[in-house]
Amino acid sequence: MQERNPEFDSLVPGLPFSRRSFVGASLAAAFALAVQPAIGQGVVQTPADGLVVGDISVRGADGAVVPAYHARPAGAGPFATVLVVSEIFGVHEYIRDVCRRLARAGYLAIAPDLFRRQGDPTKIASVAEILNTVISKVPDAQVMGDLDACAAWAAANGGDAARLAITGFCWGGRITWLYAAHNPKLKAGVAWYGRLAGTASALTPSHPLDLVDKISAPVLGLYGAQDQGIPVSDVEDMRADLAKAGKKAEFVIYPEAGHAFHADYRPSYRAAEAADGWAKLLAWLERWAVGNGEWGMGSR
Template sequence: MTERSTSDYARAAGAISSQRIATPEKGLEVKEVRIPTGRGDMPAYFAKPATGTGFPVILIAQEIFGLHEHIRDIARRFAALGYLAVAPDYFFRVGDPSAAPDIAAIRRIILAAPDSGVMTDFDSALDFAAASAGDVSRSAITGFCWGGRMAWLYARHNPRLRAAIPWYGRLGGDKTANQPLWPLDIAQEIEIPVLGLYGGADPSIPLDQIDEMRAKLGEAAVPAEIVVYADAPHAFFADYRESYRPEAAQDAWRRTLEFLRERVLQE
C-alpha cells in the first residue's frame, strides 16, 4: 500500500483532518494515466479490480480543489466495490487547483475551463474506460462541489449513461462565456436517473433552488430524487475537512451504492 500524507491533498484546502479515510490499494490496479482528448492528453486517476474484465464504469468529477487525494481515494472506494473508476483532471489546460495557493486562484482556474470542453473530456474518459476493461453500457457519473455541477451537465450531455449522482453541486449562478448554463437551465432536458445529495445548511446552494430543481425534474418526468441533509454544510462528504459530517456522509454513500445497484449494475 502506498503511504498517503497530508501533502497529497490540495494546498488551499486548509488543515487536513486526522479522520480522513484511506482506502488501500490491495486487490486493485491503480495508476495515473494520460487520456487522449484531441486537445492534449488529459491526466486522470484510474482504479479498478486487479483481475477481471467488463467492469461497470463510474466517472468521478473532481471538486474545486482538483484531482487530489480525496478524489483518488473515492476512486479506490468504487474500485474496491467492483467498479472501474476514472477521475479525469478536466482543468489541466488552464491550471492545477490542487497546487493553487488560495480559493481566489482556484476560482480563476475554474472559470477559465469551458463547460463544453469538460463535456467532451468526459466523453474521452468513457472511451478510455471502454478500452481498459470497462463496460460503458453500464456507466454513471458522480461529482462533488463544482464536480457536482458537472455531473448535472454531463447527465444532459450523455443520455446513454445509466445514472448521475451529483453531490452538493451548485444549481444556479452567474453566466459567462465559459459557463453559459447551470443545472436549473437544463433540468427539463435530462433523461437519465439522477440522485442529488445536498446539505440544508449550505449557504452556497439555497433551498429554494433545490425546490425549483425538483419541480423542473418532475415536470420532465425524470426518475430523479434530491436528498437534503438538514444540518449538513457544503462538502459534508469531504472526510479530510472540518465540513465532514459522518452521519450524513455515511447515509448518502449508502444511498449512492443502492442507486447504482438498481440503475447501473443490472446487465
Template sequence: MTNTVSSPAAKPALEGLDGLAREPFSRRGFVMTGLITGFTLATTVVHGQAIKTDSAGLEAGDVMIPTSDGQMPAYRAMPAGAGPFPIVLVIEEIFGVHEYLKDTCRRLAKLGYCAIAPEIYARQGDLTKMTDIQQIVSQVISKKPDAELLSDLDATAKWAATSSKGDAAKLGVTGFCRGGRAVWLYAAHNPSVKASVAWYGPLGGSRTDIQPKTAADVAADIKAPVLGLYGGADTGIPVTDVEKQRDTAKAAGKTVEIVIYPDTPHAFHADYRPSYRKQPAEDGWARMLAWFKTYGVA
C-alpha cells in the same frame, strides 16, 4: 423519498464558480505529466482523512486519457482481473484530483467498479500551486469551457471502455461540489449515462460565453436519472433552489430524487475537511450505490 428542511436565504458563496469572464488560454498540445500526490495547497484546513482505502486487489494509479487536443491526466482504480467492470466517472471539486478523490475511486473499485477521476482543469492551471480560492476561481475554474468539460468526460468514458476493461453499457457518474454541477450537465449531455449522483452541486450562478448554462438550466433536459445529495445548512445552495431543481425535472417527466440532510453543511462527504459529517456521508454513499444498482450501473 425526499427529506427537506427550511433554510434562510443566503448569498451563494460559490456563485462565481458557475461562470466568470472569459479569458484566452492555450488549448493545443496540453499535457500535465503528473497528478497531485497529496492534498492540494488550496485546502488550507486539512484534518486527518477519516477513510483510508488501500489498493490491495486493485489496479490503481495515474493514467493518461487521450482527448481531442492532448493527453489528460487522471486517476483510475479498478479490481484486478479480466473485467469488464461497470464504469463510474468521479468528478473533482475545485481542488484537483488529490488523495480524497483517489481514495473515493479506490472505495468504488473495492466494490467492483472501474472508477476514474479525470484532471479536468489540466489545461487551465496547476491547482497544486494555488492556495487562494479566488485565484483558483478566476484563473482556473472560470476558464474551463463547459463544451470542453463535457468532451473531456466523453473521452474518459470512451477510454475506460476501450482501454481499461470498463463496460460501456454500465456507465455512471458522480461528482462533488463543482463536480456535482458537472454531473447535472453531463446527465443532460450523454444519453449513454445510466445513473448520476450529484453531491451538493451548485445549481445557479452567472452565465458566460464558455459556461452558458447553469445546472438549473438543464434540469428539464437530463437524460439519466439523477440523485442529488444536499445539505440543509449549506449557505451557498439554498434549499429552495434544490427543491425547485427537483420540481422542474419532475415536471418534465425526468427521474430525480433529492435528499436534503438537515443541519448539514456543504462538502459533508469531504472526509479530510472540518465540514465532514459521518452520518450524512455514509447515508449518501449507501444511497449512491443503491441508485447505481437500481438504474443499471452495478
C-alpha cells in the same frame, strides 16, 4: 455583486493552515495545497490492495492530453464505469480515495484532471487564486468532451460501455447534472451538493436548472440544508422541474449538513451524512442497472 461560491464558503476563513498541524507529512502532501487536512480530521484512507490503480493519460476531444487517475478491481472485467468529477481542488488524495472506494465496490472509477489546460489547482495555496486563475477559465464544453474521452478510454480498458455512471462533488456536482443532459448513453448520476443555478457566461452558458428537459439519466442529488452557497429553494425548484418534465430523479436534503459534508479532509465533514450518502450512491447505481452486485466492499 459577486456570486457566492460554495467551495469557498465551506472553508474556515482567516486561519492559514500550518504544515506542522497536518495529519502527517506524507499524507498531507497528497492533498491540494489550499485544503490540507489537520490533526484529528479522520481522513478516510482506502487501501489499494487487490485493486488495479494508477495515473493514466487520456486524449481529449481537442487532442490535448488529459491526466487522470483510475482504480478498478483486479481481473478482466468488464466493470461498470463511474466517472468521478472533483471539486475545484482537482484530482488530489480525496478524489483518488473516492476512486478506490468505488473500485472496492466493484466499479472501474476514473477521475480526469479537467483543469490541466488552465492550471494545476492542487499546487495553489489560495482558494481565491484557484477560482480566478483556473476555474473561471474552464469551458463546460471542454469538460463534456474530456468526460466523453474518459468514458471511451474506460470502455477500451476493462470497462463496460453499456454501464456508465457519473458522480461529482461541489464543482463536480454541477458537472454531474450537466453530463446527464449531455450524454444520452449515461445510465445514472449522483450529484453531491452541485450548484443548480447561476449566471450564464460564454464558458458556462447553461446551469442544471436550464437543462431539465435535456437530462436523460436518473440523477440522485445529495444536499445539505445548511449549505451557504446552494439554497434549499434551488433544490426544491430542481425537484419540481424534474418531476414536471417526467424525469427520474431523487433528492436527499440533510437538515444539519452544510456544503462539502462528504469531504472527510475538511472541517465541513459530517461522518453520518457522508456514510448515508455513500450508501445511497451505491444503491442508486445498483437500482439503475449500473451496479456489479459487490455489496459491502466500498466505505463511506
